[in-house]
Amino acid sequence: MSKSLFSSTLLLGLALLVAACDSSSNSDNSDPVVAQRVTELPADPYTGFAPSGQPITAGIYTFFSLRTNSIVAATDSASNAWDVAFKGTSILVNGGISGPGNGAAQVLNDVFSDIKIAPASGWAQDSVTGFAIPTGSGNGWYNYEPSTFTITPIPGRVILIRTADNRYAKISILSYYKGQPAIPDRTSESRFLTFDFVFQPDGTLSFE
Amino acid sequence: MCPLNLIILNNLSQMRTFAHISTRKVRIGLCVLITFLVISPSFGQNNKSAPPSDSLWFIELPVMVVTATKSAIELRDVPIPTKVILGEQIRLRGGLRLSDLLSEETGFLQIHYFGSGIQLQGFDSEYTLILIDGQPVIGRNGGTLDLDRFSVSNIERVEIVQGPSSSLYGSEALAGVINLRTRSATKPLAGFASHRIQSNGTRNSNVAIESIIKGLGSRFNYDRYSSDGYDLSPDVIGLTGPSFVTHTSTARFDDTFGEKVTASLGARLAIQNQSNVIGFDQSGVELSFEERFRQKDWSLSPSFVWKFSPKHRFTFRGHLTSFDSHSELDDTTGHSVVQFNQGYQKAEVQHDLILPRGLIVNTGAGLIGEFVEADRISGGARTNQTTFAFSQQQWFPWNWLQIITSGRLDRHSDFGIHFSPKAAVMYKSAGSLRVRGSIGSGFKAPSFQQLYMDFTNAVAGYTVVGASDVAGALQNLESLGQIQAYLTDPDTFTDILPETSVAYNLSADFDLTSRIQVHISAFRNNVRDLIETLPVAAKPNGQQVFTYVNLSRIYTQGLSTEITAQPFRSIHISMGYQFLSAKDRRVLEDIDQGIVFGRQNGRDYRLSRSDYGGLFNRSKHSGTIQVAYTSPDKHTNIQIRGTIRSRYGYGDLNGNSILDAASEYVKGYLILNTSFTRDVTSRITLQAGVNNLMGYTSPQFVPSLSGRQLFAGLSISTN
Numbered sequence: 001m002s003k004s005l006f007s008s009t010l011l012l013g014l015a016l017l018v019a020a021c022d023s024s025s026n027s028d029n030s031d032p033v034v035a036q037r038v039t040e041l042p043a044d045p046y047t048g049f050a051p052s053g054q055p056i057t058a059g060i061y062t063f064f065s066l067r068t069n070s071i072v073a074a075t076d077s078a079s080n081a082w083d084v085a086f087k088g089t090s091i092l093v094n095g096g097i098s099g100p101g102n103g104a105a106q107v108l109n110d111v112f113s114d115i116k117i118a119p120a121s122g123w124a125q126d127s128v129t130g131f132a133i134p135t136g137s138g139n140g141w142y143n144y145e146p147s148t149f150t151i152t153p154i155p156g157r158v159i160l161i162r163t164a165d166n167r168y169a170k171i172s173i174l175s176y177y178k179g180q181p182a183i184p185d186r187t188s189e190s191r192f193l194t195f196d197f198v199f200q201p202d203g204t205l206s207f208e
Numbered sequence: 209m210c211p212l213n214l215i216i217l218n219n220l221s222q223m224r225t226f227a228h229i230s231t232r233k234v235r236i237g238l239c240v241l242i243t244f245l246v247i248s249p250s251f252g253q254n255n256k257s258a259p260p261s262d263s264l265w266f267i268e269l270p271v272m273v274v275t276a277t278k279s280a281i282e283l284r285d286v287p288i289p290t291k292v293i294l295g296e297q298i299r300l301r302g303g304l305r306l307s308d309l310l311s312e313e314t315g316f317l318q319i320h321y322f323g324s325g326i327q328l329q330g331f332d333s334e335y336t337l338i339l340i341d342g343q344p345v346i347g348r349n350g351g352t353l354d355l356d357r358f359s360v361s362n363i364e365r366v367e368i369v370q371g372p373s374s375s376l377y378g379s380e381a382l383a384g385v386i387n388l389r390t391r392s393a394t395k396p397l398a399g400f401a402s403h404r405i406q407s408n409g410t411r412n413s414n415v416a417i418e419s420i421i422k423g424l425g426s427r428f429n430y431d432r433y434s435s436d437g438y439d440l441s442p443d444v445i446g447l448t449g450p451s452f453v454t455h456t457s458t459a460r461f462d463d464t465f466g467e468k469v470t471a472s473l474g475a476r477l478a479i480q481n482q483s484n485v486i487g488f489d490q491s492g493v494e495l496s497f498e499e500r501f502r503q504k505d506w507s508l509s510p511s512f513v514w515k516f517s518p519k520h521r522f523t524f525r526g527h528l529t530s531f532d533s534h535s536e537l538d539d540t541t542g543h544s545v546v547q548f549n550q551g552y553q554k555a556e557v558q559h560d561l562i563l564p565r566g567l568i569v570n571t572g573a574g575l576i577g578e579f580v581e582a583d584r585i586s587g588g589a590r591t592n593q594t595t596f597a598f599s600q601q602q603w604f605p606w607n608w609l610q611i612i613t614s615g616r617l618d619r620h621s622d623f624g625i626h627f628s629p630k631a632a633v634m635y636k637s638a639g640s641l642r643v644r645g646s647i648g649s650g651f652k653a654p655s656f657q658q659l660y661m662d663f664t665n666a667v668a669g670y671t672v673v674g675a676s677d678v679a680g681a682l683q684n685l686e687s688l689g690q691i692q693a694y695l696t697d698p699d700t701f702t703d704i705l706p707e708t709s710v711a712y713n714l715s716a717d718f719d720l721t722s723r724i725q726v727h728i729s730a731f732r733n734n735v736r737d738l739i740e741t742l743p744v745a746a747k748p749n750g751q752q753v754f755t756y757v758n759l760s761r762i763y764t765q766g767l768s769t770e771i772t773a774q775p776f777r778s779i780h781i782s783m784g785y786q787f788l789s790a791k792d793r794r795v796l797e798d799i800d801q802g803i804v805f806g807r808q809n810g811r812d813y814r815l816s817r818s819d820y821g822g823l824f825n826r827s828k829h830s831g832t833i834q835v836a837y838t839s840p841d842k843h844t845n846i847q848i849r850g851t852i853r854s855r856y857g858y859g860d861l862n863g864n865s866i867l868d869a870a871s872e873y874v875k876g877y878l879i880l881n882t883s884f885t886r887d888v889t890s891r892i893t894l895q896a897g898v899n900n901l902m903g904y905t906s907p908q909f910v911p912s913l914s915g916r917q918l919f920a921g922l923s924i925s926t927n
Binding site: 051054090109111112128129130135136138139142143145147148152153154155156157172174182183196 | 541667692693695743746750752802803804805806807810812813814859860861862863864865871
């Protein structure tokens with residue numbers, strides 16, 4: 001009992017800390033739904049260079065739980081423990097061909113904070129014809145600029161997530177680079193995602 | 209006289225200090241214009257007794273131009289607005305390459321993208337057709353036909369038609385046509401030699417010989433242009449501007465056979481060699497590559513004119529040309545070569561029917577064969593054919609009115625038939641006023657790349673296939689198990705079409721006084737079916753297959769004005785201003801739908817139309833000014849010329865792909881060039897000057913601009 005009290009206190013403390021640190025979060029502490037920021041989450045970063053000079057990666061997705069705001073071990077990829085997974089610019093949801101859960105997603109064009117309620121329809125799961133969060137420049141959450149070799153998140157693209165266990169979340173990706181440079185160049189270290197998200201644990205579509 | 213003089217000087221000195229204040233300098237430019245408009249009438253009266261101008265600066269009438277109508281018409285009487293830069297102006301300005309010359313004209317903005325191109329009426333340089341003696345020049349790289357390839361030493365004059373001329377010239381003539389007319393022999397025997405030295409180890413040598421023997425005129429010209437290059441960013445490996453050597457040899461023969469037949473043959477061979485070291489830092493390891501680049505073009509253009517009778521004239525023209533580029537890259541891991549060859553052959557016949565009662569009918573037809581060979585072309589090499597026919601009616605119903613109607617049919621082996629019509633009218637007052645208006649259609653055929661590309665990026669894994677081969681290529685990829693899913697139903701693919709425009713041009717020319725001439729024009733281009741890449745299928749590796757489709761619609765519109773004045777016999781001033789607005793219609797629709805956003809400090813906001821800055825690389829305001837002094841004995845000419853442009857979009861930084869944030873703009877700038885020309889004797893001329901007098905550079909955004917350039921040259925002619 002004392003152990004669970006300890007962890008509850010820790011969680012509350014963490015939540016308060018996150019809430020205190022994040023300027024975009026609701027100041028009302030009684031509100032259970034707060035915007036949280038994940039900073040520079042490695043999404044299968046480069047590990048070195050091939051003899052040809054081409055950069056190489058491990059090729060492994062980073063599995064992530066929105067409920068706990070933490071990385072889930074890749075060994076748990078066949079469970080409902082994770083909600084989204086990141087590898088470079090690709091994002092998986094825990095559903096369809098990607099996982100055992102009921103996860104789905106859709107991408108909306110709107111201001112992140114203006115989305116007060118998740119849509120009831122329009123959800124897609126990862127399938128052989130494509131991911132629920134489309135890949136490719138301009139299709140999903142990012143644009144690729146060939147002249148500078150840079151990936152830039154598209155303003156106003158909000159990723160709506162249905163988790164493995166039918167909870168709803170919204171994500172706004174802010175940066176693809178380590179150090180979150182305002183203007184990345186070809187020397188910026190890529191495949192590190194910074195994003196804001198709101199997770200609604202009660203199973204409703206509301207983000208308030 | 210004095211007040212005006214002072215005002216000019218004041219404004220000039222003001223303009224110097226406004227180099228870095230983009231919004232204000234335009235107002236200053238306008239002030240200069242307005243000042244002139246306001247004070248010039250009274251000023252003109254002061255000079256009423258002055259004799260008509262005979263300065264070299266004024267176009268000596270009658271100048272006959274051919275580009276606008278494919279037939280010789282006096283410049284002031286051609287219903288389609290035509291600008292002429294005469295050889296004497298070219299000589300006195302002291303520019304070396306065509307890019308130097310054109311970038312000093314109002315409404316011509318130099319854009320550096322795989323070479324020096326010219327933006328005209330807000331169109332990228334790939335939409336302007338470049339001709340040498342009426343025949344097309346080939347060899348575009350990234351759409352740009354590099355104007356640095358052309359020496360001005362052999363150009364007798366440049367004729368420029370703004371607005372579409374596809375109804376006579378076919379593909380590429382959307383924004384305009386620039387026709388370089390080369391020199392022909394005018395003397396029994398003459399020679400010319402010049403040499404010039406310039407900053408950055410830049411050298412230019414030119415030798416020309418001409419003769420007329422028994423009616424056969426021959427002219428040979430050789431031009432060597434070289435530079436050691438320049439480095440604006442010494443901390444970066446390699447030069448900003450690479451070193452190069454360019455050789456250009458041309459020959460032209462003109463002959464007459466009896467009274468009725470004239471023949472001419474033009475030939476050109478140009479070779480450019482360029483080398484540079486390029487390098488970058490990869491995770492603390494400096495990688496450097498040695499790059500060698502060689503490009504070559506040649507052409508052979510015979511033509512015959514047969515004056516069958518006063519009413520009938522036939523012209524036969526042939527054009528055989530080839531362009532190839534070869535680049536080699538050496539690094540620690542090996543040696544790679546990229547090769548591109550292109551060929552173009554054309555034969556055409558034109559009949560001119562000159563009827564009394566003011567009607568001229570020009571009718572023509574011809575064949576074009578094109579050839580391309582490159583690594584990224586499907587099958588390695590491809591050919592295509594175009595047959596075309598055009599007709600033009602020039603009506604002169606009354607002295608005060610001229611009407612031109614024209615149309616051209618192009619039948620292309622890949623995209624079928626395309627029709628380009630145009631109509632133009634000109635009203636001539638009894639005085640100096642000319643009002644010209646036209647409605648016309650222009651088109652640009654899909655490029656080789658858009659038609660025939662077959663390229664898979666070995667690193668990223670995506671594939672691009674040309675529109676001509678997309679159905680077959682997708683089938684092939686599917687049979688290899690390389691198609692995960694179709695993003696577009698392959699059965700719904702329609703054939704790729706040319707990019708087309710409908711253009712409206714209106715202009716007025718008049719003499720405000722005997723010494724002040726005014727040109728005002730307005731243009732609007734509605735462009736549709738612009739070709740873009742579209743993902744059509746997903747590959748198992750998560751990447752996509754792209755092809756080229758007709759997607760975008762844009763418009764460009766603007767106003768421009770040019771004023772030339774000769775306040776004193778020895779002073780010639782010309783000023784120009786252009787206002788330009790060029791926007792993507794799809795972006796405007798998306799903004800209206802509220803689905804385009806900006807981002808500031810991690811916060812997103814909906815964009816409104818006023819946030820949208822239009823297409824990249826377009827300056828809303830641009831202008832030119834030229835002031836020249838010619839000594840009374842005509843032996844000395846001093847000039848100062850400026851070009852100014854307001855800020856323009858460089859690239860998207862905030863992810864929405866469009867120009868909206870202030871950080872996405874490049875600051876406007878002013879470039880001043882000066883030249884001093886002195887004819888020491890009738891045979892010897894000295895020239896010196898400074899280009900980019902204020903030394904403006906911007907290594908990041910305008911690397912093509914090399915800073916202050918001093919030059920001095922000597923030329924000798926046999927006379």
